[in-house]
Amino acid sequence: MSGRRQHWDTIFAKSEDDSRLGWYERNSDQILGYLDRLDLAIPSTIFIAGAGTSMLPGDLLLRGHRLIISDVSELALNTLERRIGPNSRATWINTDLARPLTAALPPLDLWIDRAVLHFLVEDADRRQYFSTLQEAVRPGGYVLLAQFSKEAAAKCAGLPVHRYSEEEMSDNLGADYMLMEHEIFHYTTPSGAPRPYLYALFERQCSP
Ligand SMILES: C[S@@+](CC[C@H](N)C(=O)[O-])C[C@H]1O[C@@H](n2cnc3c(N)ncnc32)[C@H](O)[C@@H]1O
Structure with a gap:
């Protein structure tokens, strides 16, 4: 088992109560607000990077979307799958996004990543992550990244x-991806610590 897998499995094994996790959100309102503005077709095909045990996949399934739910922690995926129950619109992938995917992805309408990319601190790992994303998101599709901002811990x-500015996200995504909107969202951890996140929404341009 790789160090990364082991690290995250250990964290999820210890956390009987999700609400103690430093990134826990009681609801997905912040991300769902972006989706409302995009007015996505239903169903859209959405990739969730490092879903953990968050509420987001359940909420998106309730809205009728097709999901590819990924995480490096098998334990987190198992917990989430038990909570959500069988759903023909959910595909589960236990993978490390710093490595090439072994499964082929369908063309994606949207890639969502809250608090996963920022753990990739090596250049080569980030390059692999962005290469997977760039290949998978269809022209006209979207990318929503929510990562620690420059001011965060x-x-x-x-x-x-690795803390981000919107310029650095844009540089990593490349010229095909246009920044549509961005904001600093002031999240507070369950123990009361401030964690400013940069939310940035991009659209992949259609070729002329
Ligand atoms: C801080 S948690 C965020 C979980 C979820 N996105 C949320 O907002 O609640 C980070 C998640 O990313 C997963 N993760 C960390 N590194 C990863 C990687 N290289 N590839 C895939 N998942 C990863 C962890 O297992 C964990 O579930």
Whole structure:
């Protein structure tokens, strides 16, 4: 088992109560607000990077979307799958996004990542992550990234993080991806610590 898998499995094994996790959100309103503005077709095909045990996949399934739910932690995926129950619109992938995917992805309408990319601190890992994303999102599709902003803490979950500006996200995504909107969202951890996240929404341009 890789160090990354082991690290996250250990965290999820210890957390009987999700509401103690430093990234816990009682609801998905912040992300759902972006989706409302996009007015996505139903069903759309949405990839969730590092879903953890968040409420988002359940909420998106309730809205009728088709999901590919990924995480490096098999334990987190199993917990989430038990909570959500069988659903023919959900595909589960246990994968490390710093490595090439072994399964082929369908063309994606939207890629959502809250608090996963910022754990990739090595250039090669980030390059692989963005290469997977760039291949998978269809022209006209969207990318929503929510990562620690430049002002946020230097560590999360015991790991160093790479903090982002919207310019750096744009540079990594490349010229095909246009920044549509961005904001700093002031999240507070369950223990009361401030964690400013940069939310940035991009659209992949259609070729002329
Ligand atoms: C801070 S949690 C965020 C979970 C969820 N996105 C949320 O907002 O509640 C980070 C999640 O990313 C997963 N993760 C970390 N590194 C990963 C990687 N390289 N590939 C895939 N998932 C990863 C962890 O297992 C964990 O579930």
